[in-house]
Amino acid sequence: KNQVEQSPQSLIILEGKNCTLQCNYTVSPFSNLRWYKQDTGRGPVSLTIMTFSENTKSNGRYTATLDADTKQSSLHITASQLSDSASYICVVSAPYSGGGADGLTFGKGTHLIIQP
Amino acid sequence: GAVVSQHPSRVICKSGTSVKIECRSLDFQATTMFWYRQFPKQSLMLMATSNEGSKATYEQGVEKDKFLINHASLTLSTLTVTSAHPEDSSFYICSAHQGLATSGQYFGPGTRLTVT
Numbered sequence: 001k002n003q004v005e006q007s008p009q010s011l012i013i014l015e016g017k018n019c020t021l022q023c024n025y026t027v028s029p030f031s032n033l034r035w036y037k038q039d040t041g042r043g044p045v046s047l048t049i050m051t052f053s054e055n056t057k058s059n060g061r062y063t064a065t066l067d068a069d070t071k072q073s074s075l076h077i078t079a080s081q082l083s084d085s086a087s088y089i090c091v092v093s094a095p096y097s098g099g100g101a102d103g104l105t106f107g108k109g110t111h112l113i114i115q116p
Numbered sequence: 117g118a119v120v121s122q123h124p125s126r127v128i129c130k131s132g133t134s135v136k137i138e139c140r141s142l143d144f145q146a147t148t149m150f151w152y153r154q155f156p157k158q159s160l161m162l163m164a165t166s167n168e169g170s171k172a173t174y175e176q177g178v179e180k181d182k183f184l185i186n187h188a189s190l191t192l193s194t195l196t197v198t199s200a201h202p203e204d205s206s207f208y209i210c211s212a213h214q215g216l217a218t219s220g221q222y223f224g225p226g227t228r229l230t231v232t
Contacts, residue, residue, distance in 0.1 A: 036223075041207070041226070041228060042225055042226060043120075043122075043209050043223040043224050043225040043226040044160070044209075044223045045223070046222075089159070089160075104162075104221065106159045106160050107159065108158070108159045109159060111157070
């Protein structure tokens with residue numbers, strides 16, 4: 001069964017500090033892995049997308065890594081800001097075949113709180 | 117980037133009434149759209165896959181007669197919650213796929229439904 005496990009479930013850090021969120025998956029076959037940021041009451045917004053051959057992808061203060069051999073990914077946030085407070089969701093995609101099923105396996109997310 | 121909109125963003129309705137939620141892909145054509153439901157502090161749960169010009173495919177446990185989906189054009193899908201009950205109160209999110217094997221899904225901002 002395809003699964004995506006995220007840790008920690010929740011995290012509280014002080015503004016300006018760095019943090020790393022983890023994602024382990026068992027999805028097969030694998031197409032890509034995305035990290036989303038979801039603010040409370042909003043839809044998910046894509047931060048990074050990585051395919052099998054990519055190890056690192058950055059988007060501003062967000063840096064995602066992928067180890068396809070161990071099926072692990074991480075999202076590192078540097079110099080955190082209050083606006084980073086949100087849920088961060090790891091989503092792993094199987095190859096899109098069209099016609100039905102989203103081919104996505106969602107993690108339950110890490111709820112991040114940045115304190116001033 | 118690809119943009120998906122939803123309308124309304126919030127809706128409150130009385131028990132027993134029906135409510136329609138629209139999902140639009142603004143700058144691309146989406147042959148397939150997906151509808152999700154998300155309860156507080158939970159991950160997104162796929163409800164159904166909406167294919168343009170054909171019947172929707174519902175996930176197990178989702179009542180197709182209660183959640184009516186229409187995908188009349190390549191840029192618009194609608195979800196109608198019929199005879200709504202308080203337990204239908206949730207956050208409904210749609211996403212659209214560009215139809216390319218290498219592209220991802222783009223999520224709408226979500227619709228908060230409250231049934232009183």
